[in-house]
Amino acid sequence: MQNIGLSEKQAKIYLALLELGKATVQSLARQAKINRPTTYVIIGELLKEKLVFSASAGKKIYYHAIAPENLADWLKTKKQELINKAQELRTVVKEIKAQYKPGAGATVRYFEGRDGLLVMTNEIYYIAQSNKARMFYPLDLIKEVFSKEELKKFKDIRLQRHLPSRALYTSAKEIRKNTPDGERILVDPEKYRTVCDISFHSDYIRIASLTNKLAGILIQNKTMAQAMISLFELAWLGARQQQKEAESKIRQ
DSSP, rough: GGGGTHHHHHHHHHHHHHSSBBBOOHHHHHHHHHHHHHHHHHHHHHHHSEEEEEETTTTTTEEEOOOGGGHHHHHHHHHHHHHHHHHHHHHHHHHHHOOOTTTOEEEEEEEEEHHHHHHHHHHHHHOOOSSEEEEEEEEEHHHHSSOHHHHHHHHHHHHHOOOOOEEEOOOOOOOOOOBBBEEEEOOOOTTTTTOOEEEEEESSEEEEEEEEOOEEEEEEEEHHHHHHHHHHHHHHHHHHHHHHHHHHHHOO
16 A cells, blocks of 8 residues: 555555444544544545545544545546646746846855755756866765765766766875776875865855764855866866875875
């Protein structure tokens, strides 16, 4: 039942009604082993979904479940509702885009905690308009905060968007090689220390603080983003000059 969109408790109430044929809230709560106040709430939800209907008999109200054979029709109705909502959403998105004027101001969003950073990092690859992701990050610290699976997921999303990367990174343990999807330069962590994971896109700047209280900001402003990209490219040229020295410290 949960596979067709019902919650665990909704499924229990529905199945209990099928077993009983008809039932009051009190007997239904007993049969489903769910407390009475919660049963009232669940019954209300199922009535709204038209999976349950009620009938009065004297002073009591009895509830009945629709026959299992009718569930297919219910699913068709739900599917059509989702299609209608998707169409409405597309219309709303068009209206928002028509009103929004890129470059008119900066939109800043804040994210807190580890889960917030996961959401922010995942989201940037879907919303940013860019032909290359430019990054500056502390590799060793990132591996302490995020799991291998999470880091792989971010990379997979980036590759699905056909978004190559150019990264400056600090590390005291690892030398990362260039790959077809990305260029990398090691930066000496003693000389150029950072505890932030930063990325620059054509219209977004993402900054994640990885120490103490995990937090991040996402700035949408094309002018600011382009300025930061220019600074990054200057830093990239300078980083090449110290690359061999930084790598030799790890190899020693």
